[in-house]
Structure formats: structure tokens, C-alpha cells
Amino acid sequence: MAVSVTLPALGESVTEGTVTRWLKAEGERVEADEPLLEVSTDKVDTEIPAPASGVLASIKVAEDETVEVGAELAIIDDGSGAPAAESAPAQSEAPAEEAPAQPEPAAAPAQEAPQQEAPAAPAGGAQGTDVVLPALGESVTEGTVTRWLKEVGEEVAEDEPLLEVSTDKVDTEIPAPTAGTLLEILVGEDETAEVGAKLAVIGQKGAAPAQAEAPAAPAPAQEAPKQEAPKQEAPAPAPQAPTTPAPQAVTTPAPDPVPAAPAPAPAAAPVTPAPAAGEADAAYVTxxxxxxxxxxxxxxxxxxxxxxxxxxxxxxxxxxxxxxxxxxxxxAAAAPAASKAPAIEASPLRGQTVKMPRMRKVIGDNMMKALHGQAQLTSVVEVDITKIMRMRNKAKDAFAQREGVKLSPMPFFVKAAVQALKAHPVVNARINEDEGTITYFDTENVGIAVDAEKGLMTPVIKGAGDLNIAGIARKTAELAGKVRTNKISPDDMSGATFTISNTGSRGALFDTVIVPPNQVGILGIGATVKRPVVVDHPELGETIAVRHMTYLALSYDHRLVDGADAARYLTTVKQILEAGEFETEIGL
Missing domain, CATH: 4.10.320.10 (E3-binding domain)
Structure with a gap:
């Protein structure tokens, strides 16, 4: 049955998306909820999961093409492998039934022995469903078994991962085509097989008990010679036709000339000399x-x-x-103790011309729009956060155990910033140019700039003014984790009324950050450094002490916010941070 993959709704205001990368190629196997492709919108880049398990039959939208929400992107065929799995055991059962009827003639064994043993080697006398190496891409013709996830005799469920296969393009798991017992493993680990080759045999749930009941039946004496008969047939023709053992030795290692000895070992599952035989081939490396x-x-x-x-x-x-x-x-750390300079390696991008990523283009367009549409200015103040740093060091271990997230300095800055916004609403506002009005927000939705692999992204802490330090820390960690794992949604990226950017996380003292569109202010946090500062001590008077110092830079839209407004806001934030009255919120 064909399953259609469509572009889902990625937010209230998102009507279309651009396919940036297909993670699977046509003909490849995909599992339900496995990432299938990447889609970029004007708000966020996200992965689209597969709605069902199966084979990616066709791709309808190529990379860099833009389609509307609801458009068909691809088709997954989730039932193409079922008929092939049923027809394989039907063919293997036919020679099994003819085997007892043909040993009766005396002259026939010499010719029929190799014919009967050839199908017996892959089937191993077990009736079940063959596990074959599926097509893993248009140009992939073979794969190497890197690991078996199940052992012979173990129960497996349908679609349960059975083994891992590696090709020159991708490493993937091969699921079990049916439920039952793993009767045989025909291709060992680190062995290479062609697409369509049999890897193992899975018996139906009733097949294993049927074999167990055979020796307990009232005719064990008759079954014993039947099992011994094939063993005697191999040496029997040897004196008559010495050439018959040669084809037996040649037919088994046909897929792999080197591991000739271990090939017959999987043919008889109960026999375990395969590792011993493989020791001779230990030098063989795929x-x-x-x-x-x-x-x-x-x-x-x-x-x-x-x-x-x-x-x-x-x-x-x-x-x-x-x-x-x-x-x-x-x-290496002990030897070059004299040199403290970091090892600098040349980037592979040097000398290259590459296509501009869509996310980089969206960021650039938004920044140009903000700069051309606003009269931006930046004011900077210096803040002593020594009390906060000492308070954090004392409480961080207990805080992490109690709240489940680390206590970084960032939540203290966010808390101080949103408290100051309540007293200075001119910084938490929006200019409605078309209507000629100003909206002063009654809630503090703070965008937090996150440095991601694809570029700078700004998820939003909704209602940050109503959260305490612990709530801000948990929400910040949650949103940053979504960004870095590509799980962020457009709703997480929209609705900001004010933004905070921690430019000091990479060592910058301060930065003239750009105000995002539809906002009038953004607060930049510089690096925290220790340096000597003149302190007015109540007993010692003015003295010099080592303090934790940082810069706060407020960029603002001068059409609405004046320099005096910016200075008043920064002074309030500075007073809150230097007072450091957060003991009750962090459990001290």
C-alpha cells in the first residue's frame, strides 16, 4: 500500500516550506517516525518524519523547491516486501519433500547428492521465511553485515531490528520480515553479500516446536538413519567419483572465496565449529x-x-x-608545556564558493530589514556581579539535583531584565507603522539567542516575567536543546517582545547587537571577567579588590526609545543584579 508524505502545518503563519535536504534516497528503507527530509521556512528549519515504515518509492519534490502546506512530498510503499518473503520458503520446501523420495534408487545418489546438498546448505533443513538484503539505494549493489542483533534460537518480532548492515553510503538496520524464531544465520559478521542475498532464516512460531517433537515421536529410530543418510551420501560417492567432493567445497564459499570454512557452519545451526573455523580466517578484514x-x-x-x-x-x-x-x-599535554597558544587548523572552506544556506539568507534578510527600518543606537553600562557569582557557586550543586538543570548566570540576567521591563514599558513595545500607533505590552516574552550549527536562532520564553529563576533556567535549557537537536517549532520562535543575546559566551566584552524586527530593544550580555575595581567598603573606605565584572549593552530603536530611557532601563537592571537578592529563589 502506498503512503503519501505531505508537508505538515509548521505554525499558524507558515503557509509554505522549502525542501533543503532529503535524508533518504529513492529505494531506501525507512522506518516510521524516522527523519525523512529537512524543510526550511521563514521561521525555522525542521525535519519531517516518515509517517509509516516501508521503501521510499518516489520523491515528488526535489531539493530547493518550495511547496505549500499539505502538498505531497513523497510516496512510501509499505507492503512491497511481503509477497517475496512468502514465495521464498515455498521454493525451499519443494526440494525438502523430494529428498526422501529420491534416495531409494541405487544409481541416482552419485548425481543427486550435490543437487540435494546445494539447496540444503542455505535452507539448513529449516522451513521458514528468508531474510534477504534489501535494496539500499540505486547505486548500492552490496552490503557488509556489521552486527547481528539476535542470535540463533532467539525469538524476534515482526519489523524488529535484526542486524546492522554497512554500505559505502550509509549504515542501517535490517528489520525482521516476520515474527518467529531465528533458525539460521547464513552471512556472518563482517561478511559482504550482494543485494537480494539470503542473510538468515526465520521460522514460524510453530516451526520450532515441530522440530522439537520429532525426536520425541515414536519413530526416532527411523529418523536417525534419515539424518545420517545425507552424511553417508557425501563420502559414499567419493570412491566412485572423486570429483563430487570438489563441487561441494566450491559451491559453499561461492559468495566469499576466503571464508570457505565458516560457510558450511551456518548451514547446520546446531553445530558450533564456526568460530573455530573462523580463527583460521582471523587475518581476513573486510x-x-x-x-x-x-x-x-x-x-x-x-x-x-x-x-x-x-x-x-x-x-x-x-x-x-x-x-x-x-x-x-x-x-601531548605534558610535552609542549612551553606553548600556550591554541592549535589553529586551516578550515576546509578556504578557497571554496558554496551556495548560501537558506537559514543564513533568512537571518541576513531580517537583519537588513531591521537596520533599514529602524534608527538604532547602543548604550553600555558596567555591572559588578560578584555577589551573583558567589551565590551561584554555593547553590549550583543542590539546584541541579532539585531542578534537573544546571544553574548558569544567564537566568539571573533574564530575571533582572524582565523585572526592569515592567518598570520601563517603553523598551518592551512595538511601533505599528501602518496604523501610526504604539503597543506597550503587558507581558514579557523574551527571545533568547542560541548559537546553533545552522546559524543564530531565537526561541522565545513566553511569560518570562511570571517565572522565577528555576522556571527561567528550565525553559532556557529546554528551548536551547530543541534548537541544537533540530526539534524547534515555529511557535517556539514567534511572539517575542524583547530579546536577550549572551554575546559574552564566546569571550566578547560587549557587542552592538541589532534590534530584531517588530521590537524596539535587545540586551547584549558581555563576558564576565575578573579585574581590579575600586570598591567603597563600609569599614576600609575606598579600596581596590578583584571583582567579577561584565558589560550590558542595550541596542534600541531611537524612533521610540531615547538615550535617557535606555540609560534608566540599564541602571535598573544594574541595580537588581548588584543587589543580588535571589537567595530564596535558588534555595539559599
Missing amino acids: PLVRKLAQESGVNLGSVKGTGVGGRIRKQDVIAAAEAAKQQAAPA
Whole structure:
């Protein structure tokens, strides 16, 4: 059945979106709720999840194309694999039924033995559903099994992740096509198979008990020779036709010439000499693992494999690379003690011309609109926050345990800023140019600038004036986490009446920040530094002491806010911070 993927509503004022990147290609397997594509709007970039599990049959909207809300983006086929899974066991059952009827003639065994053993190797005498390597992309023809998530004999549920496969384009999980018991594993870890190759066999839930009842039936004596008969047929033709063992040895390792010994081991699930046979092939390394080792600078001779028969897996190379980094770090830190300058590496962007990201273009358009539409000015004050820093250091451990978030200096600045907005509404206002009016807001919705990988984003703390320090800290952490994990929604980004930007988080003393559109003020917080300051002590008089100092820069629209208004607002914020009366709010 085909499932349509449409562009969902991404906010009240959002009517269209631009497809910036497809995370899956046509023909690839997708799981329900797995990120399928990225969409950009004039407010936010977000990921669109897959509405159902299946294969991405077709992509209707290409990258960089813009469509309206509700438009069809792609089609997922969620039922294409079912018929193929049912037809495979039907073919494997046919030779199983003919096997007991053909051993009766005496002259036939020499010719029929290889024909019967060839299908028996992949089927292993077990009736069930074959797990095959699906198509993982148009140009992908093979994949390497990196890890089995289930063992032989374990129960698996339908669509439950069964194994992990790596290709030259992507690493993915292969789900179980049906529920039942994992009867056989035909392709071991770090082995490469072509698309469509059989990886394992899953028996129906009633198949395992049927095999268990066979030895307990009243005819165990008859079944024993039937099982021994194939074992005797292999050596029986050996004296008559010495060439028959050769095709047996050649047919099993056909997919992989090197692991010839471990190939027959999975054919008989109960037998466990596969690891022992694989020890002889421990030196064999898949191209994927070898390439990863070269890129990571790992010597494969020094890596102990944890795969089947001691083979080196991708995880072993990654672990060895991490261990090497940890050993090199202390040595590097101890040796060049004389040089304190940071190691500066050349950026890969040097000398390149790339397409401007949509988010960067949206930010630029908004900033130009704000600068051209407002008369902007910046005022700066210096604030002593020594009391707040000492208070924070005393309360941060208990605060984190009680509230579940870290206590940074940021909530103190937000609290002081919104308290001052209540006394100075001219800074918390909007100019309605079309109507020629001014709106003074009765709520403080504060935008918090967050430095994200795609660019600066400003989620909004709604009703910040009604929150205490703990509430502001929790909301700030929640919104910042949504931005950095690309889970932010357009509603989280809209409705700000005032903005705060912590430009000092990267070391800047202060910045002339730009007022966002439809606002008249933005407060920039500079870096907090220790430096000597003249302090008026009640007993010592004027003295010099080391204090925690920071700059607060208020940029404002001079069409509404005068310099005196800005100075009065900054002075109020400064007084609140230097008084530092937040003990009850942080539990002191």
C-alpha cells in the first residue's frame, strides 16, 4: 500500500516550506517516525518524519523547491516486501519433500547428492521465511553485515531490528520480515553479500516446536538413519567419483572465496565449529574495516577482533582509535608545556564558493530589514556581579539535583531584565507603522539567542516575567536543546517582545547587537571577567579588590526609545543584579 508524505502545518503563519535536504534516497528503507527530509521556512528549519515504515518509492519534490502546506512530498510503499518473503520458503520446501523420495534408487545418489546438498546448505533443513538484503539505494549493489542483533534460537518480532548492515553510503538496520524464531544465520559478521542475498532464516512460531517433537515421536529410530543418510551420501560417492567432493567445497564459499570454512557452519545451526573455523580466517578484514583503519591511523595487527572467530569488526577499530587518542592526549599535554597558544587548523572552506544556506539568507534578510527600518543606537553600562557569582557557586550543586538543570548566570540576567521591563514599558513595545500607533505590552516574552550549527536562532520564553529563576533556567535549557537537536517549532520562535543575546559566551566584552524586527530593544550580555575595581567598603573606605565584572549593552530603536530611557532601563537592571537578592529563589 502506498503512503503519501505531505508537508505538515509548521505554525499558524507558515503557509509554505522549502525542501533543503532529503535524508533518504529513492529505494531506501525507512522506518516510521524516522527523519525523512529537512524543510526550511521563514521561521525555522525542521525535519519531517516518515509517517509509516516501508521503501521510499518516489520523491515528488526535489531539493530547493518550495511547496505549500499539505502538498505531497513523497510516496512510501509499505507492503512491497511481503509477497517475496512468502514465495521464498515455498521454493525451499519443494526440494525438502523430494529428498526422501529420491534416495531409494541405487544409481541416482552419485548425481543427486550435490543437487540435494546445494539447496540444503542455505535452507539448513529449516522451513521458514528468508531474510534477504534489501535494496539500499540505486547505486548500492552490496552490503557488509556489521552486527547481528539476535542470535540463533532467539525469538524476534515482526519489523524488529535484526542486524546492522554497512554500505559505502550509509549504515542501517535490517528489520525482521516476520515474527518467529531465528533458525539460521547464513552471512556472518563482517561478511559482504550482494543485494537480494539470503542473510538468515526465520521460522514460524510453530516451526520450532515441530522440530522439537520429532525426536520425541515414536519413530526416532527411523529418523536417525534419515539424518545420517545425507552424511553417508557425501563420502559414499567419493570412491566412485572423486570429483563430487570438489563441487561441494566450491559451491559453499561461492559468495566469499576466503571464508570457505565458516560457510558450511551456518548451514547446520546446531553445530558450533564456526568460530573455530573462523580463527583460521582471523587475518581476513573486510574492505570497510580496512578503509576505516587507514582513515583512523589504526594498525590492524595490534587490534584484537571481537567478531566471529576473532575477526576485526568496525567497532574494534573505533575503540582502538579512541584508546590511541586517550593515550596521546596526556603525552601531548605534558610535552609542549612551553606553548600556550591554541592549535589553529586551516578550515576546509578556504578557497571554496558554496551556495548560501537558506537559514543564513533568512537571518541576513531580517537583519537588513531591521537596520533599514529602524534608527538604532547602543548604550553600555558596567555591572559588578560578584555577589551573583558567589551565590551561584554555593547553590549550583543542590539546584541541579532539585531542578534537573544546571544553574548558569544567564537566568539571573533574564530575571533582572524582565523585572526592569515592567518598570520601563517603553523598551518592551512595538511601533505599528501602518496604523501610526504604539503597543506597550503587558507581558514579557523574551527571545533568547542560541548559537546553533545552522546559524543564530531565537526561541522565545513566553511569560518570562511570571517565572522565577528555576522556571527561567528550565525553559532556557529546554528551548536551547530543541534548537541544537533540530526539534524547534515555529511557535517556539514567534511572539517575542524583547530579546536577550549572551554575546559574552564566546569571550566578547560587549557587542552592538541589532534590534530584531517588530521590537524596539535587545540586551547584549558581555563576558564576565575578573579585574581590579575600586570598591567603597563600609569599614576600609575606598579600596581596590578583584571583582567579577561584565558589560550590558542595550541596542534600541531611537524612533521610540531615547538615550535617557535606555540609560534608566540599564541602571535598573544594574541595580537588581548588584543587589543580588535571589537567595530564596535558588534555595539559599
